[in-house]
Amino acid sequence: MANSSASTFEAVTCPACGLLCDDVRIERDSTDRLKVVDKGCAMSVTFFERAVQKTSPSIGGKAVSLTEAINKAADILRSTNQPLFAGLGTEVQGMRSVLSLADKVGAALDHMNADNSFRNTLVVQNSGWQVTTLTEVRNRVDLLLVIGSDIVSHNPRFFERNVWNKESMFDQDTSAREVVYLGGQNIDTSAGVSPKGVKPTVLPCDLESLPEVVAALRAIISGKTLIATEVAGIKVSDLESLSERLKAAKYSVVTWVSSDLNIAHAELTIQNITGLVIKLNAKTRSSGLPLGGSEGDSSVNQTSTWTSGYPVRSRFARKHPEYDPHHFSAAQLLNNGEADALVWISEFNPDKTPPNVNIPKIVIGHANMQGNDADVFIPVSTSGIDNTGTMFRIDSSVSLPLGKLRESALPSLGEVMAAIEAAL
Amino acid sequence: MLIKLSGGKVYDPAHQIDGKVMDIYIRDGRIVSRPRDDETIDQTYNLNGKVVMAGAIDMHTHIGGGKVNIARMMLPEDHRADPNEHSDLCRSGCGHAAPSSFTTGYRYAEMGYTAAFEPALSPVNARQSHLEMGDTPIIDKGGYAMIGSDDYFLRMLTAKKDQNAINDYVAWIMHASQAIGIKVVNPGGISAFKFNQRALDLDEKNVHYQVTPREVLKALSRAVHELGVPHPLHVHANNLGVPGNMDTTLKTMGASEGYPLHLTHIQFHSYGTEGDRKFSSGAAQIAEAMNKNKHISADVGQILFNQTVTASGDNMRQFANSSLASPNKSVIMDIECDSGCGVVPFKYKDKNFVNALQWSIGLEIFLLCDDPWRTFLTTDHPNGAPFTSYPHLIRLLMDKSFRNDMFTKLNLDAQAMSTLNSIDREYSLYEIAIMTRAGAARLVGLHDRGHLGVGAGADITVYSDNPDREKMFEKPDYVFKDGELVVKDGQVVKVTWGHTHTVKPEFDRGIEKDIKQYFDTYHTMSMENFKVSSDEIAEGGRGGVVVQACEGRREKSL
Missing domain, CATH: 3.40.50.740 (Rossmann fold)
Known part of the structure; x- marks a missing residue:
């Protein structure tokens, strides 16, 4: 391999995950080895620092x-x-x-x-959806609902860059943003703790039960009355209060990672997520956000x-x-x-x-x-x-x-x- | 290589040539003057009795970018019915409402079109638009950068920034997104929807920025004019599709206070509220205003009956229309505090009152607007119909009895609400050549296209003079692109890469300091990556960027 001189690269785009952060700083030594020196994450380090x-x-x-x-x-x-x-x-x-x-x-x-991405694609081809993009999230989200994932295993810098960013376009106090995790067991929710130390709401359930939990939440948001008092261990009253928070939010974002929804009826679950987002948009603004990707x-x-x-x-x-x-x-x-x-x-x-x-x-x-x-x-x-x-x-x-x-x-x-x- | 096109009947409105029999000479891709007698002509095409025009130019067609690809992705059922096989020359693909990129290029060329312009190139998505257009062979292309709901610009209006600063930003956007024009979609409305506003009239304020669409239109139309950009501000007005929106459209004509405006797919903005169903044609009033206001141009956005898909940056209106989706699915997006999009499949039916009247309104506008230099033939592909229906539309304009036959098949209530069958006008070949060639090139600012004068790029289409104008325009005998024969008898015979047309108005590069800081603070991509380079567009030997002349920055008007 040609010997080259050492060099530092600013604003490098990292293809290691679907976020494509483009603020990574990388140093190259004289043997062409790369080192992530700023704005890195575990995935970018693995990607750039791999010895060839x-x-x-x-x-x-x-x-x-x-x-x-x-x-x-x-x-x-x-x-x-x-x-x-x-x-x-x-x-x-x-x-x-x-x-x-x-x-x-x-x-x-x-x-x-493809097994993972089809969980999303089939929803688009069957019913469509209403979704948003990262800069909108970074500047608008006031309530983030995370479904069935910790997100950060797939997109390590998602919260750092898009939720707990200090400044936002519309003078929002970003540290007051609310985070709710719905579904999954023993999910690492530490990334959802606000800079002020406010812990996220966590409503756990077995991943296999997520389809019914999401269906119940959509039903509640749609104004249906549930006879059950509990769905997969989650109190219906907790889902009702989540529904109220979503309706009160000005720009909620509901996110999921299709590869984490390794369950039967994953597409129907995602369709229920996007269906509830569309319902919320009858009165307020809400958007889906599929994450993951690599x-x-x-x-x-x-x-x-x-x-x-x-x-x-x-x-x-x-x-x-x-x-x-x-x-x-x-x-x-x-x-x-x-x-x-x-x-x-x-x-x-x-x-x-x-x-x-x-x-x-x-x-x-x-x-x-x-x-x-x-x-x-x-x-x-x-x-x-x-x-x-x-x-x-x-x-x-x-x-x-x-x-x-x-x-x-x-x-x-x-x-x-x-x-x-x-x-x- | 010297080529002679011999003895065709030439329609070249840029030079007032109306069906004159004459020879055209091509050398190295350009039209040249008659060679000396001692020069050898390498190839002669005998075009006796044939009709010769410049290659057609579609000045408003959604052929590349995020929303088009969403439309493709969400409609596999539409593609399955129209497969396009690969050949030794051509790549495979599929057609109909949202064709694949290669198929788009081939089918445009096979119809005698040699250039097409994507009108809603969202700057943050510009790279994707250029990637898709880069995989669209043969034809030239370009895009209009869509701003007016972007946070940076709306902030400038809120802060009452000096017009020069706005001009610099607009020019910077054009460079960054490699655009040839500026478009505004539902001025300020895409942003307003994100703040939960569901409608925005011309003088209604965006709740956050306290800015009205009128202010957006004025600032942008003036910026485009003062930067010397040939294409006037391209306006998708507020209230698309809303009954009664003709009032908004009429007011919009005055909103620029005399600066040129191009009102796009004006058919969708020409609705009244008369009649039992509170939906009526505003075509007569709109056409009258068009005829009077010389600073206004428009393309029609004709609808034709069949399955299609509507794809727009106007997420506010597309969200409102999503209940009409057929098949019942839609994608609505907020995009990067910059723009939005809405993709809603739609099936226009001649027995449906509203659809039938929309069809009539579009044709009424075509026939009642006097000046083909300011009226353009579009279906707002694919929103009103796929571009492949242009030959049918041309026949509707050129053949009154055909038009009236079609009219009698419409929903009867719609017939009763329309004056269409009382209009006798039939477009001439010369007028068609104005709308689809000379006028379009002048409007977009393509100085060397759309005409057959010496020095022009040799984009030339040759037709048989068939009285059935649909048959004539769907299958040209020859199409030359930059002097090369690319289509013969309606079939691609050579595949080339077209150019990407841009303008590069001058601006104060000092503004990048502020823009960079803005990106670093608020965005999720860096300013440098927001810019699309010319090398990216030319990747893999594709056609490169052509910079069309700007008139030079004008002095501030006031």
């Missing part, structure tokens, strides 16, 4: 040149009828190249987080949607895009023997490894993945560290450029996909 192992493209575990690996990948794709491109841990520019190749070879597409999931879905008309779990086998949230899941296609080659992509995270399959496997991923068991392994650089890129935040309206913090000898995903396409 030296690795080479390989075929069947044997080191080869990049050209040989690309030619072999093209050979495999040329001889398949229904390749599956999965993982898809990438950003917009990488996804542009993935979609171009997928269209050519008739691939099916699935993202590693591995480029929202970037991949946005890019896929404008390019093909559909988010992923799509297929190009019939020369035009098709979409099916269930049939085109990677797990389904692999289990049913409907894919005859797997291309696994993960440029951000070496721990997101491909499933075991008995069909040809091409892995295009982070250098530390090694990928000895793959038919073809091509290590790629990481957007936001080694090459520039573009990424969408979890709230979907904002996209940010990802910077290049050091030179890398590795090609970008876009370069690899374009080379494979050219070699077909």
Whole structure:
């Protein structure tokens, strides 16, 4: 790796979670190691400070040149009828190249987080929703209702940046903001303690009971009278008082993390959340806020949607895009023997490894993945560290450029996909 | 490479050419004057009997950005019915109400359009708009930056900042978001909705900023004018879709105190409250005011009957309309203390009284407005209908008997409320060329497009002169983009990347100090990341940014 001089980068965009904080300060030493020195969090430290192992493209575990690996990948794709491109841990520019190749070879597409993101997408496609974005939250929220999550396991700086920020546009005393956690057991609610030490309201229940609790809250907000006095261990009177607080709030925000709602009927639960938000808007203002997100999931879905008309779990086998949230899941296609080659992509995270399959496997991923068991392994650089890129935040309206913090000898995903396409 | 387009009937209103048979020469993507006799012509197209116009320009069409992608995402059922297969040349995709980006580019080009402008480019979402338009091949594009409900601007009005400071901010926004115009949507109303106001009339105050839409319109129209931006302030007025909103629209015409205004999708703002159902056509009054007020231009935003999806920055009105959604789903968003959006699928039906009257009102406006240089052909794609219905709309304008046949199929109560079938006017080819080419280019500020004079970019469309104007306009014989043949017989034969048109008015860069501090204090992204670079737009060999001339900053008017 080229030796470079030490340097400090201000205002770096961090793609480690869906918040895309762009105020991170990072130092690079003369050996190209990065260190998060300000505005970091556990996830950004893991992401930026990961030591990159030296690795080479390989075929069947044997080191080869990049050209040989690309030619072999093209050979495999040329001889398949229904390749599956999965993982898809990438950003917009990488996804542009993935979609171009997928269209050519008739691939099916699935993202590693699709099970989670579909809990939201299906709600949008079924009923729509009313949602807000981070800067609105930062400047307007007066009551934050957190459902079934601690948020900070997924978005460590959410409260710091968007709830307990000192100044707000409309002269609100942000330290007087109210936080309520609803659902889940033993949730770490410490991030919801206000700077003045006011503790959040916590209404715990088993996650499996969340659907009925949220349904009950929606019913109460909608003016229905419940006969029950308790729902999953939560007193109906507590839900009634929560309903009153939501109705009294000027701009409540109701948030959830779809990956935490790993329960049956997760979409219906989210639909009840967004349904209660719409009810509240009859009189006051309230907004939903889906949080979480990583591995480029929202970037991949946005890019896929404008390019093909559909988010992923799509297929190009019939020369035009098709979409099916269930049939085109990677797990389904692999289990049913409907894919005859797997291309696994993960440029951000070496721990997101491909499933075991008995069909040809091409892995295009982070250098530390090694990928000895793959038919073809091509290590790629990481957007936001080694090459520039573009990424969408979890709230979907904002996209940010990802910077290049050091030179890398590795090609970008876009370069690899374009080379494979050219070699077909 | 020297190309000769020989013997076509040319309609070039920018040069008052109305159906004259003449030759056009193209070299290196530009229209050139007749070459010397010793110069070799590499290729000749014999266009005897054909109609030749500049490539058409859609000056208001939602083709790229967050709300369009939400519309795509939420309507898989609409896409399934209109798949677009890939070919050796073209990417696959899907069409209808909110087509995929590649399909959008191909279908515009196949209809003879060579440029399209996204009218609601939210600055905070500008990157996404440009990404999507960057994946829209062949046609040129550009966007109007949507401000007027953004906190920074409304603060300036509250603080009674000097007009020069407002001009600097508007110019800064245009640079940051790579825009060619400025749009205001429900002036101040998107912000008011966030403070729980459900309507905002022209002289009603936003409860927080104590600022009225009239003040927003005046400050922005004046800023656009004083910055020398060719495109007048692009206005989506208050009270969209509300019966009786014609009064708001008429008052809005006066709100800029003479500074030019473009009133967009004016059909949706031309409603009266007469009749049993308290919903009537205001087209006659609106057209009369249009004819009188020369500083006003408008595009119509015609509705046509079918499934579509409405996508707007006007979350206040879209929230109010969400109960009319068909299918029954909608997305309403507040966005970054900057803007908002509302996406509501809609099915216009000819047997529905309101929809039928909306259809008539749009056509009445087209036919009663005298000046095609100030009247533009749009469906506010996809809000009134998908852009692919333009050939049908052109036939409605050019063919009275066809129009009247359609009219007789409408809801009878709506027929009784409309004067449409008593209007004899039929648009001529020359007038169509004004509305969709010369006038549109002049309005947007595209100095080298929309005309066939020497030096113009060779964006040229050739049609067969079919008396069925719908057939004629849906399938041109040839379309040239920057001198290259991109469409033949209505099919893409070559895929190119179009340009992104912008203007870059001068401003005092010193204002960035304050803007940066504002972002650092209140926003969740840094000021530098708010800006979209030209390199991002040209990523991967896509068409780059073209800077169209501004007239230069004018002196402060008063």
